[in-house]
Amino acid sequence: MLAIAFFAITSLTIALTRFGGGLALVWFGTAILAAVLVTLPRSRWPRILWLFGALSALATSLFGFGLHMALQLALVNVFEGYLVARLLIAWRPQRDWLESVGGLVVLFIAGGLVGPALAAIPGGLLVSLSMPGDWPGHALDWLAAHGLGTLLAFPIAFLAASGALAASITRASSAAIVESVVHAALVGLVTALVFLQHDRPLLFLPIVPLLFAAFRRGRVGASLGLLTIASIAVVSLATGIGFSHAALDTFGDKVLFLQFYLAVLLLLALPVSIVLKQQELLYTQLDEKKALEGLIADHSDDALLNLDADGRIRLSSPAGIRLSGQAELTGRPLAVFFDPLDETLVRNTLAKAGADPGATCVIERAVSRGEEQVWLEARMRAVPSAGAGREIAGFAVTIRDVTASKQAELRALREADTDALTGLPNRRALLRHLEARLEHAAHRPFMFAIVDLDHFKCVNDTYGHDAGDRVLREVAAVMCRMSAPDRFFARLGGDEFALIAERVGIEEANALCEELRAAIAALELTGPDGAAIPTTASVGLARIDEPCSASRALQAADGPLYAAKSGDRDRVEIAPAGEEPGFPRRSFGGIWAA
Numbered sequence: 001m002l003a004i005a006f007f008a009i010t011s012l013t014i015a016l017t018r019f020g021g022g023l024a025l026v027w028f029g030t031a032i033l034a035a036v037l038v039t040l041p042r043s044r045w046p047r048i049l050w051l052f053g054a055l056s057a058l059a060t061s062l063f064g065f066g067l068h069m070a071l072q073l074a075l076v077n078v079f080e081g082y083l084v085a086r087l088l089i090a091w092r093p094q095r096d097w098l099e100s101v102g103g104l105v106v107l108f109i110a111g112g113l114v115g116p117a118l119a120a121i122p123g124g125l126l127v128s129l130s131m132p133g134d135w136p137g138h139a140l141d142w143l144a145a146h147g148l149g150t151l152l153a154f155p156i157a158f159l160a161a162s163g164a165l166a167a168s169i170t171r172a173s174s175a176a177i178v179e180s181v182v183h184a185a186l187v188g189l190v191t192a193l194v195f196l197q198h199d200r201p202l203l204f205l206p207i208v209p210l211l212f213a214a215f216r217r218g219r220v221g222a223s224l225g226l227l228t229i230a231s232i233a234v235v236s237l238a239t240g241i242g243f244s245h246a247a248l249d250t251f252g253d254k255v256l257f258l259q260f261y262l263a264v265l266l267l268l269a270l271p272v273s274i275v276l277k278q279q280e281l282l283y284t285q286l287d288e289k290k291a292l293e294g295l296i297a298d299h300s301d302d303a304l305l306n307l308d309a310d311g312r313i314r315l316s317s318p319a320g321i322r323l324s325g326q327a328e329l330t331g332r333p334l335a336v337f338f339d340p341l342d343e344t345l346v347r348n349t350l351a352k353a354g355a356d357p358g359a360t361c362v363i364e365r366a367v368s369r370g371e372e373q374v375w376l377e378a379r380m381r382a383v384p385s386a387g388a389g390r391e392i393a394g395f396a397v398t399i400r401d402v403t404a405s406k407q408a409e410l411r412a413l414r415e416a417d418t419d420a421l422t423g424l425p426n427r428r429a430l431l432r433h434l435e436a437r438l439e440h441a442a443h444r445p446f447m448f449a450i451v452d453l454d455h456f457k458c459v460n461d462t463y464g465h466d467a468g469d470r471v472l473r474e475v476a477a478v479m480c481r482m483s484a485p486d487r488f489f490a491r492l493g494g495d496e497f498a499l500i501a502e503r504v505g506i507e508e509a510n511a512l513c514e515e516l517r518a519a520i521a522a523l524e525l526t527g528p529d530g531a532a533i534p535t536t537a538s539v540g541l542a543r544i545d546e547p548c549s550a551s552r553a554l555q556a557a558d559g560p561l562y563a564a565k566s567g568d569r570d571r572v573e574i575a576p577a578g579e580e581p582g583f584p585r586r587s588f589g590g591i592w593a594a
Contacts, residue, residue: 014063031153033081080119116146156223183213195236222273307395357382375406422476430490445545447509456495463527536570
């Protein structure tokens with residue numbers, strides 16, 4: 001179809017615009033050939049070049065310079081179309097020649113200047129062999145006619161070759177098609193009235209309907225309008241009706257003027273259509289983005305929020321209602337998602353995000369929802385104002401329910417801090433708990449005890465390790481029964497346990513340790529042979545009332561424990577009053593040493 005159009009258009013161009021037997025005023029053949037090539041795979045190019053070369057030679061022999069020049073000019077014309085296509089693809093592989101300013105610039109350079117200029121060298125030489133005139137003059141005529149024709153025809157030829165024109169017509173409503181026809185008719189009518197009269201200089205008038213067509217119908221409207229103006233102008237020039245001006249004395253001047261006039265219109269209409277196309281693509285992308293964001297917001301388990309500069313909610317996704325427990329969120333502060341005690345934290349976090357718009361600030365808090373406790377994670381980022389300065393236009397916030405992951409985290413933490421055999425906190429948990437209390441020991445003294453089972457190695461050796469493990473579990477069960485908010489029991493390691501007791505004096509702590517010792521001694525355990533397993537424990541107790549390291553706190557209780565183990569065992573020993581915590585003192589030949 002495009003091959004037939006190529007032959008018909010080039011034949012008409014040669015027949016109607018070769019004024020004085022020279023080159024055509026405008027040459028559309030290069031645009032059609034280049035448009036076909038850039039839309040086809042490279043493997044099909046040779047066949048297309050042969051076909052279009054034959055058609056070009058036939059048109060030249062029938063309506064142009066004759067058979068003796070047909071083959072040579074056809075080769076140059078085909079070379080020009082091939083060169084323009086290669087340059088367009090090489091310089092703009094995105095193929096957005098009609099969709100972006102950068103692509104349009106490449107089209108102007110490759111199709112309107114470089115391709116025609118390189119083809120004008122052999123083309124002008126061939127024409128100079130058949131017509132009067134020097135080679136540079138014919139080369140300039142070739143450049144003007146082929147460059148102008150390529151820029152005028154390439155947009156509509158490319159849209160037709162790529163199928164975009166057919167698709168646009170298919171998608172267009174009847175009203176849009178009628179509007180396009182009306183625009184083309186309006187451009188033609190105004191142009192005809194201007195060119196077919198010579199009393200007034202009205203050549204600027206076609207610009208108005210041309211730009212209007214470009215605004216309303218984009219690239220198609222601009223291309224059809226330009227071709228309509230060019231056709232009417234060429235007919236006017238060929239017939240001599242209405243095309244006259246005092247400054248245009250010769251026919252050559254009229255040709256140059258017409259080419260310049262069409263070039264100006266081209267430079268006005270095509271960029272406008274490209275900018276409109278960019279806006280159309282931008283609006284389409286924005287609509288698609290809004291639709292996608294809306295779909296995500298409607299079906300996301302996360303609450304997506306938009307806050308104003310004061311931290312009040314302007315917009316919220318449906319998940320916000322569920323996570324906040326509120327029926328209406330608009331105008332409410334972000335703190336409505338959290339407990340009242342966290343209001344200051346939320347406000348400070350928003351302020352921190354506002355101070356650094358490029359950073360994402362995160363808070364994670366436990367929230368009561370009826371009888372349940374859920375964990376919410378809020379991520380917030382400030383949105384800078386479009387104006388100058390560091391003003392904040394608002395905040396973008398996401399809130400998600402992280403209860404499952406938080407519970408898994410806490411469960412993993414408990415498992416890491418729990419002794420697998422006894423179920424008590426392990427040494428790691430004890431040291432962390434101990435260090436937290438040591439930091440404030442001067443203001444909040446506490447009692448620290450180490451419990452060591454007596455003769456436990458004999459239990460393992462006599463009754464076996466299974467029996468020993470059962471003893472440890474039973475002792476741990478006793479400690480679990482005696483646990484309270486102010487009492488922290490842990491397995492220190494082996495057959496040693498520890499106790500941290502807060503808000504008790506030395507006498508109360510001693511009574512507690514005696515109760516524990518008695519409960520352990522009262523355990524009725526038997527070995528595999530039914531024989532009773534004697535179970536007793538020695539306890540070393542110390543008062544910690546000064547900050548010190550965990551190791552020194554352990555040593556403070558280890559001193560009295562050593563004394564209990566050295567005596568009759570099954571007893572509680574207390575570190576002497578006034579003894580420095582962390583520095584248990586033992587007697588060496590009557591001399592006290594730290």
